[in-house]
Amino acid sequence: MKTLVVTPLPVILGVLLLLSPACSRKAVQSGGDTRALQEEMARGGAKGGASSSFPDTSLSGKDETSSLRGFDRNPLEERLGGGGHNGNGTVTPGNTLMAKSDPGGAARQLAEIRAEQTASAAAGLRDVFFAYDSFSITDEGRHALANDAEWIKSNPQAQLKIEGHCDERGTSAYNLVLGEKRAKAVRNYLVELGVVPQHLSVVSYGKERPFCTEHGEHCYSMNRRGHLVVKVGK
Amino acid sequence: MTLRTLVIAGFCALVGLVWIIESGAADVFLEAARPDFQKIPLAIAGIENLGGTESPEGRVKLGSRIEEVLKTDVRRSLVFALVDVNGLGIKAGQLGAEPDPSFKHAVGNGVSVVVWGRAGIKSGNKDSDVNMDGYVYDAGNNEVVGGKRYVGSTSVVRLMAHRFADELVFRYTGEPGIARTKIAYVSELGSARELFIMDYDGYDPRQLTADGFLNLMPRWSPDRRFLVFTTYRNRNTQDIDLLELATGKRWTLVSQGGLNITPALSPDGNFLAYSSSSEGNAELYRMDTHTKAVQRLTTNAGGDLSPSWAPSGRELAFTSDRSGGPQVFLISADGSNVRRLTFEGDYNAAPAWSPRGNWIAYVCRTPRKEYKLCLITPDGQKRVQLTTGPGVDDSPSWSPDGRHIVFSSTADGKSHIYMINTDGKDLERITFTGTHNSAPTWSPAS
Numbered sequence: 001m002k003t004l005v006v007t008p009l010p011v012i013l014g015v016l017l018l019l020s021p022a023c024s025r026k027a028v029q030s031g032g033d034t035r036a037l038q039e040e041m042a043r044g045g046a047k048g049g050a051s052s053s054f055p056d057t058s059l060s061g062k063d064e065t066s067s068l069r070g071f072d073r074n075p076l077e078e079r080l081g082g083g084g085h086n087g088n089g090t091v092t093p094g095n096t097l098m099a100k101s102d103p104g105g106a107a108r109q110l111a112e113i114r115a116e117q118t119a120s121a122a123a124g125l126r127d128v129f130f131a132y133d134s135f136s137i138t139d140e141g142r143h144a145l146a147n148d149a150e151w152i153k154s155n156p157q158a159q160l161k162i163e164g165h166c167d168e169r170g171t172s173a174y175n176l177v178l179g180e181k182r183a184k185a186v187r188n189y190l191v192e193l194g195v196v197p198q199h200l201s202v203v204s205y206g207k208e209r210p211f212c213t214e215h216g217e218h219c220y221s222m223n224r225r226g227h228l229v230v231k232v233g234k
Numbered sequence: 235m236t237l238r239t240l241v242i243a244g245f246c247a248l249v250g251l252v253w254i255i256e257s258g259a260a261d262v263f264l265e266a267a268r269p270d271f272q273k274i275p276l277a278i279a280g281i282e283n284l285g286g287t288e289s290p291e292g293r294v295k296l297g298s299r300i301e302e303v304l305k306t307d308v309r310r311s312l313v314f315a316l317v318d319v320n321g322l323g324i325k326a327g328q329l330g331a332e333p334d335p336s337f338k339h340a341v342g343n344g345v346s347v348v349v350w351g352r353a354g355i356k357s358g359n360k361d362s363d364v365n366m367d368g369y370v371y372d373a374g375n376n377e378v379v380g381g382k383r384y385v386g387s388t389s390v391v392r393l394m395a396h397r398f399a400d401e402l403v404f405r406y407t408g409e410p411g412i413a414r415t416k417i418a419y420v421s422e423l424g425s426a427r428e429l430f431i432m433d434y435d436g437y438d439p440r441q442l443t444a445d446g447f448l449n450l451m452p453r454w455s456p457d458r459r460f461l462v463f464t465t466y467r468n469r470n471t472q473d474i475d476l477l478e479l480a481t482g483k484r485w486t487l488v489s490q491g492g493l494n495i496t497p498a499l500s501p502d503g504n505f506l507a508y509s510s511s512s513e514g515n516a517e518l519y520r521m522d523t524h525t526k527a528v529q530r531l532t533t534n535a536g537g538d539l540s541p542s543w544a545p546s547g548r549e550l551a552f553t554s555d556r557s558g559g560p561q562v563f564l565i566s567a568d569g570s571n572v573r574r575l576t577f578e579g580d581y582n583a584a585p586a587w588s589p590r591g592n593w594i595a596y597v598c599r600t601p602r603k604e605y606k607l608c609l610i611t612p613d614g615q616k617r618v619q620l621t622t623g624p625g626v627d628d629s630p631s632w633s634p635d636g637r638h639i640v641f642s643s644t645a646d647g648k649s650h651i652y653m654i655n656t657d658g659k660d661l662e663r664i665t666f667t668g669t670h671n672s673a674p675t676w677s678p679a680s
Binding site: 056208 | 367370378379380381382383384385386387389390393394397400401404405410411425426427444445446447448450451455456457459460466468469470471472476478485487492493495496499501502503504506509511516523524526537539540553555559560581583584597599603605626628629644647672673680
C-alpha cells in the first residue's frame with residue numbers, strides 16, 4: 001500500500017486522465033436501477049409543472065457580497081432594523097410578515113373536523129391498528145374493516161377518507177411515507193371486500209396529528225392507526 | 235469480460251483504493267473538531283451602560299444586555315475562545331475610542347483580541363434611539379483594528395450584538411458568521427402546526443402562517459427570502475408552497491394528489507427537489523424553478539424522500555426504503571448513479587448534507603431503538619454517533635458555517651429545538667415555550 005501512495009503523482013494523474021471517462025461510464029452502466037431510470041426519462045419523464053407562476057428563487061444576478069462592512073477607525077453610523085428589506089436579503093426584525101391566511105379558515109377547519117367526527121361516530125366506523133414499523137393489516141384489523149365495508153356498501157352516497165397515522169418514534173418525514181402505506185393498505189383491503197374505490201380517498205398525517213401525546217407503548221399503539229372518516233364538505 | 239474491461243476495472247479499483255487511503259487524512263475532519271484548530275483568545279473588556287433599559291419596565295441595562303449577547307455569540311462562533319477578563323488587569327470602564335494602556339497586559343496573558351464599547355440611550359428620553367459604539371484591539375499587532383457605530387430602536391439591541399459578533403468573525407476568518415442567521419421551524423397551536431421563525435439563539439419567535447391545520451418541514455431559499463414547505467389543502471391533499479418572508483405572499487409550486495413532501499431548493503436556487511407519491515409510491519422529482527419543467531429522478535417500488543443537496547448542487551442525499559427499512563442513499567442531480575450510503579442499523583433517515591460538503595448528518599436508530607443523530611462522510615468511510623440518551627431526535631439542519639447542527643428532540647418530554655456542535659459538545663436547548671416545536675431549518679448566512 002505504501003508503494004501505491006508514493007507512486008509518482010504525474011503518472012497517476014496521466015493515466016487517470018486517459019481512463020477516467022471509462023471509469024465513470026462503467027459506473028453509470030453498472031446499476032440496473034440507473035438503466036431503468038434512463039429508460040423512464042427517455043419515455044418522457046419530464047412533464048409540465050405547476051401552472052401558477054412564482055418568483056425567482058435563484059441566486060443568479062443578485063448581489064452576493066456580504067452585508068458586513070468591516071471595522072473602521074472612524075466608523076460611520078449604521079442604522080439597524082425597522083427599515084424594511086435592506087436590499088441584500090437580510091431578514092431583520094420588522095420585515096417578517098405573517099403569510100396572508102384565509103380569514104376564518106382556522107375556524108372553518110375546526111367546524112369541519114367536528115362535523116366529520118360526528119358523522120364518523122354515527123356511522124360506527126372502526127379504525128385499524130398497526131404494529132411498530134408495520135403497515136400489515138392484522139386479523140383484528142380485517143375484522144374491523146369487514147364491519148366498515150358493510151357500512152360503506154349500504155351508504156353508497158358517502159365518501160370515506162382513510163387517514164394514515166404513526167406514533168412519535170422515527171422521523172417526521174419517513175412517518176408521512178409510512179402513514180400513506182398504512183392508509184393505502186386499508187384502502188386496498190376495503191376494495192378487496194368489494195368497496196368501490198371511487199368512494200375512498202387516502203391521506204397521510206404521519207405523526208403530526210396524534211390521538212394521544214404521552215410517551216409509551218399504550219399511547220404509541222393508539223397512534224399507529226388507519227382512521228376512517230366520513231368526508232364532510234370538499 | 236474482455237481484457238480491456240478487466241484492465242479498466244482493475245485500474246478503477248486501484249484509483250479508488252488510493253482515494254480511500256487519502257480520505258483518511260486530517261482534512262476530512264470538521265474544521266472545529268480538528269486537533270490542530272486553535273481558537274483565537276478574545277477578551278470582552280466590557281460594554282459600558284450609557285443609560286436606559288431594554289424595556290420601560292425592564293431592569294436589564296442596554297450595555298449589559300449587549301455584552302451578554304455578544305459573549306454568547308463569540309462563544310458560539312467557535313472561532314474565538316472567550317477569556318475571562320477578571321484578573322487580567324484590563325481596565326473595564328470609562329474607556330474611550332483608544333485602547334487603554336492596560337490592554338498591553340492582555341498580551342502577556344495570552345489574549346489576542348480585546349473588545350470594548352458602550353451602549354445606551356443618551357438623552358434619557360425613552361423614545362430615543364439606542365446607540366452602540368464598539369471597538370476592537372488586536373494585541374498581536376498592538377493596534378486598534380477599528381470600530382462600529384450602530385443606532386436603532388430598543389427592538390434591535392440584540393441585533394447590534396449579533397452584527398458586531400459577525401463582524402468579528404468576518405475580520406478574523408473572512409466568513410460572515412452565524413449570529414444574524416435565523417431558524418425556521420414548526421410549532422403547535424391547538425391541534426394545528428404552523429410555521430415560525432426565530433433568531434439562531436431562540437429569541438424573537440415570529441409566527442408566519444395561521445392556516446389552522448398542518449404546515450410541515452420548511453426549507454430556506456439560498457437568498458434567505460423564501461421558505462418552501464408542505465401544506466395540507468382542505469386537510470385532504472398536500473401542496474408544496476413558497477412563502478416570501480418580507481411580504482407574507484404565498485405561491486403554490488406543486489399541487490397534485492398523494493404525498494408532496496420534503497421540498498428542498500438547490501444551492502443556486504434553480505431547482506426544487508421534492509418527494510411525491512402522485513404517480514404511485516413516493517419518488518424524488520426535480521422542478522426547474524424557471525421553466526417549471528418537472529423531471530422524475532427515481533423509479534422503484536420503495537419510498538424515496540427527504541432530498542438534501544450537496545453544496546456543489548451536483549448530488550443529493552435522500553432516504554429510501556427500497557432495501558427494507560429506511561436508509562440514506564446518494565443520487566446525482568440528473569437521477570443517475572444511485573448508491574446506498576448507510577449500512578449500519580435498520581433505520582437511517584432525514585439526511586442533511588453539510589455546507590462544507592464533507593459530512594452528512596442523519597437520524598440513526600441505535601441498537602437500543604433510540605432515534606439519535608449520526609454523521610457519515612459522503613464516501614461512507616467514517617461514521618460517528620453525535621447524540622446519545624433518551625428522546626427521539628429528528629430533522630438535523632446545519633449552521634451555514636458547518637460548525638453546529640440544530641435539531642428537534644423529545645429528550646425533555648415535549649418536542650423542543652436543540653443545538654449541538656459537530657464535535658458533539660455544547661448541547662443547548664433553544665426553545666422553552668410551546669407544546670411541540672419541530673422541523674428546525676437553519677438559514678443561510680448573509
